[in-house]
Amino acid sequence: MTMRPTPQGFGPDTSERLPLPAADMMNEAQRAAAQMLIDGPRKGVKGPFVPLLRSPVLMERLAKVGEYLRFESALPARIGEFATLVVARHVSNQFEWAIHHPLALAAGTRAGTLDDLAAGSQCPRDMDESEAVACAFAGELLQHHGVSDPTYAAALALWGERGVVELSTLIGYFACVSWVMNVARTPAPATEGFSPLSALPR
Structure with a gap:
């Protein structure tokens, strides 16, 4: 029998699966990606970039897309x-x-x-x-x-x-x-x- 997943935040278990790794547990690429966020407009590793840090190249590229859409888009x-x-x-x-x-x-x-x-x-x-x-x-x-x-x-x-x-x-x-x-x-x-x-x- 397949269990149906519950929407985020509404299931019986809300424990974080992919929390922010400790600094001494990050590899060089992860530390560089985290520093990019800290130095950028977000000023820290927050929200989706916490789990995305497991894939630092993907995180960096998604972060740039998000920065454009939030801070440079033609939309009001x-x-x-x-x-x-x-x-x-x-x-x-x-x-x-x-x-x-x-x-x-x-x-x-x-x-x-x-x-x-x-x-x-x-x-x-x-x-x-x-x-x-x-x-x-x-x-x-x-x-x-x-x-x-x-x-x-x-x-x-x-x-x-x-x-x-x-x-x-x-x-x-x-x-x-x-x-x-x-x-x-x-x-x-x-x-x-x-x-x-x-x-x-x-």
């Missing part, structure tokens, strides 16, 4: 943060939700919108036009592995071809690192006043 910051939370909710990843929830609020997304998203709503209230397009685009891509012509046209009108490509990649990137953390059971940071995601009905 509010759309990037909101789309990241759509992904985090879809894959039930506590870390990305904890990190990007306050960033989305600071970028201008309403608290009620994020409350609805956390509760599993496919169409959260109080979204503006661009958030609604991003929500539809991310939701279709995550659920159907593509997007409809109307959704594509709406995204193209707002962000152009570069924006559509970068939004698609952002969704894929955060799904990727969330899956790594879900497998590793990477915990969310302890954040005062933050409410973690609850399990959705299965």
